[in-house]
Amino acid sequence: MRLKRGDAAYEQARRGAVWNGRTPDRFPDVIVQAETLADVVTAVRDAAASGMRIGIRSGGHSWAGNHVREGGLLLDVSRLDQLEIDRSAMTAVVGPGCRGIAGKLAERGLFFPGGHDLDVGAGGYLLQGGFGWNGRVHGPACMSVDAIDVVTADGELVHADEHNHSDLLWAARGAGPGFFGVVVAFHVRLYRAPAYIASSLLRFPFEVADEVFSWVDDVTPTLAREVELSLFVHRGESGDPEIIVTAPALVNSAEEAAEALAFIASCPLLEKALEVVPNQPASLSDLYAGVGGLYPTGARYAADNMWTHAPASDLLPGIRAIAESLPPFPSAMMWNHWGGEWPPRPSMAFSVEDKTYLAVYGVWEDPADDARYASWPEERMQAMAHLSTGIQLADENLGRRPARFISEDNLHRLDAIRERYDPKGLFHSYMGRLPSPSEPLGQPSGT
Ligand SMILES: Cc1cc2nc3c(=O)[nH]c(=O)nc-3n(C[C@H](O)[C@H](O)[C@H](O)COP(=O)(O)OP(=O)(O)OC[C@H]3O[C@@H](n4cnc5c(N)ncnc54)[C@H](O)[C@@H]3O)c2cc1C
Known part of the structure; x- marks a missing residue:
């Protein structure tokens, strides 16, 4: 479904895209609710062709409503919510809109360090790190992501793993709301459920x-x-x-x-x-x-x-x-x-x-x-x-209080990878960040 600002169903879709009852006072020009991978590809290509920047929503749990920006396109991928389990390989393919993954796996005696809340979307959760059940055993959940399928800024579907597009996988493990592509599937490792x-x-x-x-x-x-x-x-x-x-x-x-x-x-x-x-x-x-x-x-x-x-x-x-x-x-x-x-x-x-x-x-x-x-x-x-030695992106508030969320070296590398995959800045990035010591002071941007 594609809704333009002013359409009857637009405001309901905008508010529904944010879990926080405090919907940001920002209004995308268009909201696309993708049902399929093809919808995602079309939306990205259309946005690129018409010069619209893209904000991405999976579970909508960003406290700050990072995905809802002024103007441009809000791409809602919450309906891509598959959970395909390969029990013998102890792996799963998880859609960005999949919620409560640890609960769903527990029924089958399996485990993943999913978030503590049943409703958080896999998309934002896994990209920012992911602090879940038994997180001190398995590390941030992004460590259990072996590969991702991403629609990049040129509208191509790319499979990124340790061997192909490894930089994209490197970025997806921790870039959070600064990631520059639409993840349509996470390939994750599973564990035996604690008995x-x-x-x-x-x-x-x-x-x-x-x-x-x-x-x-x-x-x-x-x-x-x-x-x-x-x-x-x-x-x-x-x-x-x-x-x-x-x-x-x-x-x-x-x-x-x-x-x-x-x-x-x-x-x-x-x-x-x-x-x-x-x-x-x-x-x-x-x-x-x-x-x-x-x-x-x-x-x-x-x-x-x-x-x-x-x-x-x-x-x-x-x-x-x-x-x-x-x-x-x-x-x-x-x-x-x-x-x-x-x-x-x-x-x-x-x-x-x-x-x-x-x-x-x-x-x-x-x-x-x-x-x-x-x-x-x-x-x-x-x-x-x-x-403080920095912040988690899980509970980020960068638009109002920029803080350190990634090491200086990794931020440089992330910027360089973004430059390669999204040179025109099609995808929105962080709402605020600290300047590098070598950069002039910047202002947080709410859009
Ligand atoms: C009630 C509640 C409980 C929480 N509990 C935990 C917890 O236990 N552990 C924890 O680590 N965090 C927790 N969080 C924080 C949560 O993990 C983050 O806010 C996370 O970003 C939410 O993911 P989402 O997909 O639901 O959010 P969204 O708001 O949909 O996404 C957040 C941002 O991630 C990016 N993004 C989302 N999907 C994609 C995609 N498919 N491709 C590319 N970029 C994408 C976008 O920039 C988007 O703005 C909690 C949040 C809430 C509100």
Whole structure:
């Protein structure tokens, strides 16, 4: 379907292309909802011929609505949502619109480090890195992408792997919203599903934040890679800030889970906890449900983030400022442990990561509160920028707060590859980026 600005169904398609209830105030000239690969090729060739720049939408979960730009073409590939599994080869071909891949595979005893939310599209998720279930075991999900099928700026379908168009594959593993082609399929490696899943939870009043975060600093060096330790600071039922510690373990037996989660039961702060769930059998659906509750559909969102290896004592002043200024539940700060002994990283565009991931999510319902809350995440992250070693593209906010998302060398290489595959800039790139030390200061661009 091809919709022009002014057509009756245009506005519904524009709003429907963005998962965030806060649709950006940007209006593409044309929206194409591709049903087939041929539709994608035609749309790219038409856009090139008529001088329209292209924004691409798979699952529409970019918090910033990066794919919705002013003018040009919005190419919606969410209907390309195939999941073709080759069980004997332990591989799958995944369409960019495929959602909840880990959940779909779990039914078949298979596994992929898919995102924590059932609804995120494979397209944007895999291109930006992909921080999913058992991400510390398998690395960012883009490491499990062996090849991609891409429609390039000249409207050609290209298969990129380690041997052919290897630069395109290199770029697709981490370029995120700066990728310059339409990925119509990802060829991914699959894994055996963890045979046993357990979850655990601690809930604390925020008053004990110093003790909780320094305990966390103490235990993280010993954590099994199958444990995903996260802390959420949000307003509890009373309206006061509280800290939820969650630690799912995706392992192979109850014994392994007990060993991996022993640190919860032996936490020296249990007496100060408001709730203690030391180790409870769970399913992947349970884990998805827990995450889903934090991100109500239709709400208005703003997000920002940072990587850091700063100790709790350095982070706490910023965390306290976040707690004091929290918008209503489920707005939250998420602290996530990503460090440890990572599996070796291949050469890929993805190149910025650190021990700890901090993200701030503002969530509200009333458009009248936009002015009040929309800048909260970036203000909080800006205040802690001196402790940051970069950002994740998953929760990027580059249009409002440019930050480092890729190493300097990789950014140069990415630019050079883009120049080769998309010399006329047919595909929109990042909404903002830091200038290289050698470049003059640039302004973030919202279009
Ligand atoms: C509720 C929620 C939960 C999330 N949970 C996680 C999580 O657990 N782990 C994690 O890592 N991230 C998570 N994210 C972040 C999410 O992975 C990124 O926002 C990702 O970009 C979303 O992908 P998408 O296809 O749904 O988004 P889209 O908005 O459709 O795409 C984002 C950008 O990617 C590019 N793009 C998308 N598809 C293509 C394509 N086919 N070809 C070329 N370029 C393309 C475009 O530039 C587009 O603007 C979450 C986001 C939300 C809203």
